[in-house]
Amino acid sequence: MNLEQNTSLLVIYTGGTIGMTQDPISGALTPFNFNNIYEQLPVLRDFGYQIDFHSFDPLVDSSNMKPEFWIKLAQMIEKHYEDYDGFVVLHGSDTMAYTASALSFMLENLNKPVVFTGSQLPMGVIRTDGRENFLAAIEIAAAKEDELAIVPEVSIYFENHLMRGNRTTKFNAEHFNAFVSGNYPLLAEVGVHIKYNKNNIIKPNFKKLKIHSSLDYNVSILKLFPGISESVVKSTLEIPGLKALILETFGSGNAPTDPWFINALKGGIQKGLIILNVTQCKSGSVELGRYETSLELQRIGVVGGYDITTESALAKLMYLIGENYPHDKIIRLLQQSIRGEMTVENK
Numbered sequence: 001m002n003l004e005q006n007t008s009l010l011v012i013y014t015g016g017t018i019g020m021t022q023d024p025i026s027g028a029l030t031p032f033n034f035n036n037i038y039e040q041l042p043v044l045r046d047f048g049y050q051i052d053f054h055s056f057d058p059l060v061d062s063s064n065m066k067p068e069f070w071i072k073l074a075q076m077i078e079k080h081y082e083d084y085d086g087f088v089v090l091h092g093s094d095t096m097a098y099t100a101s102a103l104s105f106m107l108e109n110l111n112k113p114v115v116f117t118g119s120q121l122p123m124g125v126i127r128t129d130g131r132e133n134f135l136a137a138i139e140i141a142a143a144k145e146d147e148l149a150i151v152p153e154v155s156i157y158f159e160n161h162l163m164r165g166n167r168t169t170k171f172n173a174e175h176f177n178a179f180v181s182g183n184y185p186l187l188a189e190v191g192v193h194i195k196y197n198k199n200n201i202i203k204p205n206f207k208k209l210k211i212h213s214s215l216d217y218n219v220s221i222l223k224l225f226p227g228i229s230e231s232v233v234k235s236t237l238e239i240p241g242l243k244a245l246i247l248e249t250f251g252s253g254n255a256p257t258d259p260w261f262i263n264a265l266k267g268g269i270q271k272g273l274i275i276l277n278v279t280q281c282k283s284g285s286v287e288l289g290r291y292e293t294s295l296e297l298q299r300i301g302v303v304g305g306y307d308i309t310t311e312s313a314l315a316k317l318m319y320l321i322g323e324n325y326p327h328d329k330i331i332r333l334l335q336q337s338i339r340g341e342m343t344v345e346n347k
């Protein structure tokens with residue numbers, strides 16, 4: 001591996017815990033000043049890269065993240081795409097998997113690394129995990145082999161693991177190891193060395209970056225639970241303007257077989273609503289028709305989401321509907337992996 005001396009990176013700080021420091025007097029968390037990052041983290045100079053910083057104004061706790069913000073971020077990467085070899089996005093961990101998923105769909109033909117990272121403890125706290133996450137994300141975003149980026153895709157780096165962004169979920173609010181990629185192997189593992197699992201990483205296609213920023217927000221999620229009532233299901237299906245519903249089902253895509261439930265979904269589908277079946281499990285895949293409890297869903301036209309995460313399903317639907325594609329094209333693309341988000345043989 002060749003760490004180029006003339007490598008340039010853009011670090012975009014969006015908000016979240018990683019960019020916080022603890023006021024020594026009040027103990028309150030306040031935003032860390034990235035303008036003097038070299039004074040706070042002098043080791044950054046040892047990389048020998050040119051690293052520029054951009055902080056969003058205002059900074060957002062990722063619980064306040066909105067699709068408008070994903071668009072801003074995608075546009076910023078597009079604007080600076082030719083100026084840098086890679087991008088590191090510092091982001092709150094709470095909704096990082098949603099933003100990384102969205103960016104993966106919005107940045108078509110991405111041939112440079114966009115590495116998201118954050119932390120559970122603020123950068124300015126002694127025992128922080130932010131320092132290691134940040135430094136490793138920088139190294140990964142800069143890593144090249146034969147002049148080509150090693151990880152030219154949207155990824156999340158957290159606690160020694162590099163994961164495909166649109167395969168991740170935040171599953172732990174306490175441990176430094178906060179993310180899981182339940183259906184796709186790691187892109188890299190960081191220990192004494194950074195071990196890239198190159199067979200798992202998307203290959204560059206050398207095409208021109210194309211960004212998609214017309215997201216359609218008329219998408220919702222309904223998580224099934226034992227005892228879910230007819231009024232909950234019906235009122236969800238009647239949300240004004242709703243174009244797609246992610247149905248979070250049990251196990252391998254199973255749902256109640258009560259006639260009122262199936263008929264309600266069928267009515268929605270007949271009116272043009274897209275219903276995408278995604279499992280509540282953190283690992284494994286929807287297999288429509290495997291059990292009697294998913295056979296009816298298949299018959300009425302519910303679309304199987306294979307092993308896509310809910311985060312990725314939401315972003316993919318907003319993107320596909322935003323593109324104004326015909327209904328049948330959206331249904332077809334939902335069953336294909338377009339950014340490595342699902343494990344399925346593309347026909």
Ligand code: ASP
Nearest residue numbers: 016017061062092093094
């Ligand atoms: N609430 C914070 C956020 O997601 C937590 C974090 O940064 O990890 O913005």
